Amino acid sequence: MATPVIMPRQGQSVESCIIAEWKKKKGDTVEIGDVLFSYETDKASFEETAKVGGTMLEVFFEEGDDVPCLLNVCVIGTPGEDCSEFNPNGGDAAPAEEAPAAAAPVAAPVVTAEVTKSESSDGKVAISPRAKNLAERACADLSQAAPTGPHGRIIERDVEKLIAEGKTTTYAASGATAGNGTGIGGRTTTADAEAPATASAAAAAPEMDYEDVKLTNIRKVIAKSMHASLSGMAQLTLNTSFDATAIMAYRKILKNNGEAMGMEKVTLNDMILFAVSRVILNHKDLNAHFLDDKMRIFNNVHLGVATDTERGLMVPTVFNANKLSLKEISDQTKNVCGMCRTGSCSPDLLKDGTFTVTNLGSLGIESFTPVINPPQTAILGVDTVTTKVREVNGNITTYPAMGLSLTFDHRAVDGAPAARFLKELCTALENFTMLLGK
Numbered sequence: 001m002a003t004p005v006i007m008p009r010q011g012q013s014v015e016s017c018i019i020a021e022w023k024k025k026k027g028d029t030v031e032i033g034d035v036l037f038s039y040e041t042d043k044a045s046f047e048e049t050a051k052v053g054g055t056m057l058e059v060f061f062e063e064g065d066d067v068p069c070l071l072n073v074c075v076i077g078t079p080g081e082d083c084s085e086f087n088p089n090g091g092d093a094a095p096a097e098e099a100p101a102a103a104a105p106v107a108a109p110v111v112t113a114e115v116t117k118s119e120s121s122d123g124k125v126a127i128s129p130r131a132k133n134l135a136e137r138a139c140a141d142l143s144q145a146a147p148t149g150p151h152g153r154i155i156e157r158d159v160e161k162l163i164a165e166g167k168t169t170t171y172a173a174s175g176a177t178a179g180n181g182t183g184i185g186g187r188t189t190t191a192d193a194e195a196p197a198t199a200s201a202a203a204a205a206p207e208m209d210y211e212d213v214k215l216t217n218i219r220k221v222i223a224k225s226m227h228a229s230l231s232g233m234a235q236l237t238l239n240t241s242f243d244a245t246a247i248m249a250y251r252k253i254l255k256n257n258g259e260a261m262g263m264e265k266v267t268l269n270d271m272i273l274f275a276v277s278r279v280i281l282n283h284k285d286l287n288a289h290f291l292d293d294k295m296r297i298f299n300n301v302h303l304g305v306a307t308d309t310e311r312g313l314m315v316p317t318v319f320n321a322n323k324l325s326l327k328e329i330s331d332q333t334k335n336v337c338g339m340c341r342t343g344s345c346s347p348d349l350l351k352d353g354t355f356t357v358t359n360l361g362s363l364g365i366e367s368f369t370p371v372i373n374p375p376q377t378a379i380l381g382v383d384t385v386t387t388k389v390r391e392v393n394g395n396i397t398t399y400p401a402m403g404l405s406l407t408f409d410h411r412a413v414d415g416a417p418a419a420r421f422l423k424e425l426c427t428a429l430e431n432f433t434m435l436l437g438k
Contacts, residue, residue, distance in 0.1 A: 001077060001078075002075050002076070002077030002081045002082070002083040002086065003052045003054070003075065004072040004083075004086040005036060005048065005073055006069075006070050006071060006072055007039065007068065007069050007071050009070060010044065010346060014041050016066050016069060017039040017041055017046075017069065018039060018040050018064065018066050019037055019038075019039050019061055019062070019063050019073070020037075020038040020039055020063065021037065021063055022036075022037045023035045023037055023038070024036050024050075024056050024074075025056060025059065026057070027056060028056045029054075029055055030052075030054055030056055031053050032050055032052060034050045035047045035049055035050075036048050036049065036050055037073070039067075040217055040343075041217075044343055044346070045311065045343040050076060052076055054076045054077050055076065055079050056075075056076060057074075057075045057079075058075045058086075058087070059073070060073055060074060060088055061073050062128060062149065063155075063157075064156060071088050072087070072088045126147075126149075126154065127153060127155075128149060128153060128156065130155070130156045131156045131158065134160070135159045135162075138168060140159050141162060141167045142154065144162060144167045145159065145161075145162055146158060163212075164208065216311060216312065218311050218312045225373070225374065229371050229374050230371060233290075233372060233409045234409060234411050235369075235371070235372060235407050235408070235410070236407065236408060236410050236415065237405055237406065238405070238406045239403065239405050239406075240403070240404055240406075240423075241388070241402060241403045241404065241426075242425075242429050242430050243399050243400070244268075244385055244399075244400045244402040245400060245430075246429070246430055246432045246433065247272075247429055248385075250271070250433060251266070251268055261327070263326070263327050263330070265330065266330045267330070268361075268402075269359050269382060270326065270329055270333060271326065271432060272429065273305065273321065273333060274321075274326045274329050275425060275428045275432070276301070276321075276357060276380060277303060277321035277324070278322065279424050279425045279428050280355055280421065280425075281322060282421075283420065283421040283424075284297045285377060285412055286355060286377055286378045286408065286413060288376075288377050288412065289354070289375040289377070290375055290376075290377050290412040291375060295412060296375075300319075300322055300354075301320070301321045301354060301355065302317050302318070302319045302352055302353050302355075303318045303329075303354075303355060303356070303357060304317050304353030304356035304373060304376070305318060305333055305336070305357060306356060306357065306358035306370075307336075307341070309343075310341070311343065314345070314350060315350065315353060315373055316337060316340055316345055317349055317350065317351065317352055318332045318336065326436065336349055353376065354376065355378060356372075356373050356376060356380070357380045358370050358379060358380070358382070360382070360384075361382050361383050361385065361402065361403075366383050366384055366403055367403055367405055368383070369381075369405065370407045372408075377409045377412040378406060378407065378408040379406075379407050380425075381404065381405035382402070382403075382404060383402060383403030384402070385401065386400075386402075386403070387399070387400060387401070388400075388401040404425070404426070
């Protein structure tokens, strides 16, 4: 019995996902538990596994396609079984054993381009719309393309390979038989087209000294968010530092004696998150969203924790942090940050933060200007620990100082209230054990 596989919904706010890579292709044998394809939202990536075994009868979308959630993306069943009823566009899907010349998946409309290599009977080769647009922009020489798409179709990665190899052509020579061109960037010119084939073959494409790397979906989201933040807000950063003796001493106690309570892995950053969750409610304009015509002030603290991952910056949320103990904040932070690093974090955990903390202290940064995550009104940067000197009763002494960098939206908060928040936060951190007793 043919069984359709739908695009899963990852979180209530997600409407579509992008297919990153097909692990199984049409005609492949599928076992229960096999990974069928990987896909991503704008902030996380996932893998879809097979719930039934059989043969991959049909694939309706290509890699890179943005597919609405709950829409059929492929069908698993018995070879020869009709699966046209599951086609999301209502077209006729071909049985799995039909020849490769059968119609391509209808969800990605096929256009054709005039080429001179691997031609069909009508002198045309199938090419996806995305590939055709890229080829036209870059003047890629499609006659040298090696199709890797379904049914011998040229897809975007085939055109990208042509561009990387310098197999491009000038507009005037686009209809000519191509070789390794003598034009700029290795393009085929009209002179190359008129020259003997042996001369064209002898011209070697120049070696590229750079690599074009396509932006990932999450990098596009980060770029859009950061640009909107800096172009749409009046951002200002205040820098200060506090005596870190108390939190460093408490961290040492927990590391040596906290195993019985499960607190041996509590970090300095966890302590700062705890202090922020208690202090910021006294400065509600900083625990807020600045909207078009109003300020939305929150009664609870939903802390965004900036996290570095292989895919880029992600900001999971620790909800209701003001109601959590130090251990609970530590555990939840490690949990959501860990899911971000493995690409398994639900999109629902990547939104609705009211204030964000970002820590570059472990990288030795002494001061920086963090960028606000809109529509929040502020973000706190945590800096590294440095040794400073001060005078105590006439004597010069040293102490460990940790820097804090607060960026705030001056449309929503003035400088003095922002400074008062920093001052109270520093006092709380310098007397951390007293803060725990409140």
